[in-house]
Amino acid sequence: MLVLGIETSCDETAAAIVKDGRKILANQVYTQTRAHEKWGGVVPELASREHLLLINQIVNETLNEASLRFKDIDLIAVTQGPGLLGSLLVGINTAKTLAWLHDKEVIGVNHLHGHICANFLESSFKPPFLCLLVSGGHTQIIKVLDYVNYEILGESIDDACGEAFDKVAKLLELPYPGGPLLDKLAQSAQDTFVSDSSIEAKSILHGRYSFPIAQVDNFDFSFSGLKTAVLRLKQSIPEDLWQKDKAKIALAFQQTVSKTLLRKLLKASNETGIRKIVIAGGVAANSTLRAEFAKEFSSQNGFELAKPELRFCTDNAAMIASAGYFRYQSSKESCGFSMEAFSR
Numbered sequence: 001m002l003v004l005g006i007e008t009s010c011d012e013t014a015a016a017i018v019k020d021g022r023k024i025l026a027n028q029v030y031t032q033t034r035a036h037e038k039w040g041g042v043v044p045e046l047a048s049r050e051h052l053l054l055i056n057q058i059v060n061e062t063l064n065e066a067s068l069r070f071k072d073i074d075l076i077a078v079t080q081g082p083g084l085l086g087s088l089l090v091g092i093n094t095a096k097t098l099a100w101l102h103d104k105e106v107i108g109v110n111h112l113h114g115h116i117c118a119n120f121l122e123s124s125f126k127p128p129f130l131c132l133l134v135s136g137g138h139t140q141i142i143k144v145l146d147y148v149n150y151e152i153l154g155e156s157i158d159d160a161c162g163e164a165f166d167k168v169a170k171l172l173e174l175p176y177p178g179g180p181l182l183d184k185l186a187q188s189a190q191d192t193f194v195s196d197s198s199i200e201a202k203s204i205l206h207g208r209y210s211f212p213i214a215q216v217d218n219f220d221f222s223f224s225g226l227k228t229a230v231l232r233l234k235q236s237i238p239e240d241l242w243q244k245d246k247a248k249i250a251l252a253f254q255q256t257v258s259k260t261l262l263r264k265l266l267k268a269s270n271e272t273g274i275r276k277i278v279i280a281g282g283v284a285a286n287s288t289l290r291a292e293f294a295k296e297f298s299s300q301n302g303f304e305l306a307k308p309e310l311r312f313c314t315d316n317a318a319m320i321a322s323a324g325y326f327r328y329q330s331s332k333e334s335c336g337f338s339m340e341a342f343s344r
């Protein structure tokens with residue numbers, strides 16, 4: 001079954017064609033960094049206008065990449081929500097119009113289900129598993145029962161993990177998009193520490209710039225206190241020291257986030273008995289997170305860890321096509337033209 005996926009929930013305009021939920025025939029992603037960077041974050045109105053300008057071209061390029069035509073497509077899957085309402089509407093109306101024009105069925109997909117299905121792309125990975133979804137809008141531990149059913153065990157009670165990365169990146173005077181740049185900055189400090197194993201180097205990292213881990217009940221998280229701790233640090237140390245030590249501070253922040261997520265996921269694994277672990281969402285691209293998780297959830301420790309390829313961690317339409325495929329296989333029903341966007 002060939003599924004055309006369309007994703008426009010935030011600032012990526014994306015289309016993809018995926019065969020049977022796993023094999024990618026084409027994958028086009030346009031990230032609207034240029035439109036938003038001078039504003040320091042995503043401007044919803046600009047995002048919808050960009051989607052509108054780009055979506056037809058992206059869909060056509062996707063078909064060209066796969067050397068396919070509309071008549072070859074079996075189903076159109078589109079992100080229905082959550083996301084920016086105006087942006088979602090561009091994708092949904094594109095999907096409905098294409099379906100109407102070419103006499104195809106159309107199915108709406110939950111963006112989070114898409115991130116879960118990113119794990120099935122170009123892989124033979126199977127549920128059940130525990131999924132840590134860490135993106136700009138979500139921080140959740142999800143118990144994935146099968147290809148379409150999942151249960152949210154815990155989530156952030158305030159800022160999403162990616163949101164905390166982006167806000168702390170702003171404190172560190174990094175341009176948008178902050179998360180990946182903060183990661184790069186932290187890596188430069190990590191490289192210094194690898195080459196400098198002196199006690200002084202270690203004590204800086206684990207002493208002066210250590211941040212507290214928020215204590216939250218059950219499987220929930222909180223990141224707003226950590227963000228405030230970085231702000232307090234900035235206000236309490238001399239400007240030149242802040243400027244000099246930014247990379248170390250970024251690394252300490254990143255390590256704290258990683259530890260926070262790791263502890264809760266270990267707890268969830270212990271309580272559910274599920275030893276198959278997956279990380280998904282944009283923050284899953286983070287270098288410290290990937291390294292720490294690989295160490296903790298190793299096969300020697302009795303775990304099976306899946307980390308989708310970096311290009312599948314951030315928003316893309318291949319994961320939406322995959323989710324659409326599995327949803328259609330499960331219900332054998334499409335959505336029809338009455339389908340609407342949901343922002344939350």
Ligand code: KG4
Nearest residue numbers: 135136137162179183282283285286314315
């Ligand atoms: O999943 P995603 O592409 O979009 C949402 O659905 O939100 O995630 C975007 C988020 C942003 O907050 C971005 O700063 C963060 O993921 N991100 C990272 C990294 N790459 C992307 N955060 C930390 N380290 C990274 N390498």
Ligand code: ZN
Nearest residue numbers: 135282314315
């Ligand atoms: Zn996402």
